[in-house]
Amino acid sequence: MPKVIVIGAGFGGIAASLRLKKKGYDVEIVDQCLDIGGRAQVYESQGYKFDAGPTVLTATFLFDELFKLFGKHIDDYITIKSLNPWYQFIFPDGRKFNYGGSTEEILCEIEKFNPADKVNYLNLLKESKKIFKIAFEDLSAEPFHNFIKMASVSHHLVTLKSYRSVWSFISSHIKDPFLRQAFSIQPLLVGGNPFDTTSIYSLIHYLETKWGIHFAIGGTGALLKGFKKLMLEEGIKLTLNTSVQEIIIENGFAKGIRTKDKKIMNADIIISNTDAAFLYKNLIKKKHQSISAKLKVKFARYSMGLFVLYFGTSKKYKHIEHHTIWLGKRYKELLSDIFNHKTLAEDFSLYLHRPTATDPSFAPDDCDSFYVLAPVPNLQASINWNEEGPKLRSRIIKALDETILPGLAESIKVDFYKTPEDFQTDYCSVYGAGFSIAPLLSQSAWFRFHNKAEGIANLYLVGAGTHPGAGLPGVLCSAKVVDSLINAA
Ligand SMILES: Cc1cc2nc3c(=O)[nH]c(=O)nc-3n(C[C@H](O)[C@H](O)[C@H](O)COP(=O)(O)OP(=O)(O)OC[C@H]3O[C@@H](n4cnc5c(N)ncnc54)[C@H](O)[C@@H]3O)c2cc1C
Incomplete structure (x- = not known):
């Protein structure tokens, strides 16, 4: 069977690997993380569990499709529950807007x-x-x-x-x-x-x-466990904890990959699920790249960075919905600070995830597990995260304590956070951007990184930086695009 190597086990890479397996290829996924999922890693500490990234599931038929490829049913692997409200918005004057249903x-x-x-x-x-x-x-x-x-x-x-x-x-x-x-x-x-x-x-x-809007019981991590089981049942090889340093190219063809420990792995087709800009900046020698790919990298505008604080509390905040969007006093101006001026403001707007609202298994009895996410400038800004990280953590806890989570500061049992620097290190995300390049019209469809590499015959791209874009529905669709571009083995 011809061999396909997929670099990256994010949702885009997982979906592409299953689709290529169904087409009859011998598929191996290589990822530097310790588990599959990309930005959807799972952290556990002192009895609390945290989904690191995506939490809001929609268009779940895109997950079902991947099981159906093999005549299997997603319900045999994972339970997915619909939520209502989808999100609760909390405005600075304290008013609430339940969106959903x-x-x-x-x-x-x-x-x-x-x-x-x-x-x-x-x-x-x-x-x-x-x-x-x-x-x-x-x-x-x-x-x-x-x-x-x-x-x-x-x-x-x-x-x-x-x-x-x-x-x-x-x-x-x-x-x-x-x-x-x-x-x-x-x-x-x-x-x-x-x-x-x-x-x-x-x-x-x-x-x-x-x-x-849905939630997988056990979290996005449980959804990934379901996918891992399916992948192993279907004979997809998972090579984790392995960083790829170069795609070897000869005469316009991708021949294989070189890993950090200098191992060479040959393939007939390579699918990259790395951040698309990272791929062209770091994994392909410039002499093999087309001018259009080089121009895209040079002029790309990136999404914002994310500061994500994970915390477990010794009590339950029963009045907090599963998904809360807590808006600060400034809207347009704050967004302008993040995206245009690239300055870290004193204030913020937050997304708060409380999985224990739906699934108590995320925390010990009578406790809650949370993550709170604040959009922040990406690493194109000069922010010293060693200094600003602890300060932002304290400001966020204080703001939540004084508004919707009274007594929070005393009830935190465990907490840790991720800054854009961690996104750069952990996921090879250029400028530590949370979602690869931004969803601008000038970076959409043909103007986005193509799903078929420019100038290299058998290299394909899936994931957030490619068409159609970021978010789980987007990256799952990008795997469908790649599927349509590659013939059966
Ligand atoms: C905090 C957060 C919350 C989010 N919430 C939601 C949500 O609720 N709903 C939603 O739909 N979307 C959400 N998103 C967006 C969504 O998670 C992403 O768009 C999507 O998961 C990206 O998938 P991907 O296929 O592009 O791969 P990624 O998740 O980016 O994974 C790529 C993988 O490739 C690996 N890799 C990269 N380079 C190399 C290399 N050289 N060698 C080996 N491995 C490499 C990386 O380490 C990573 O594991 C969220 C994102 C974040 C960060």
């Missing part, structure tokens, strides 16, 4: 803020559905390495007014200033500033109403 439930919540926005929301949803139909249903799993393809869909981009930002799209519908924030934060979930991200990402609204 049925359209009627969402309209009831909107009524509390601005009754006129009920009809505006319904119009927003109609527009979001139009974007979804083209951008997700028709194009998210289509290859875009060919400019003719790009040219053939450009009229859609104009019809959908994709040159607008998400913020401008939302503001053209919703009038309440708080609801405008709640409905425009979605680009942050894939690494973009709502004021710059193409309004194509407003498809997320319809996508969430169509498929809801």
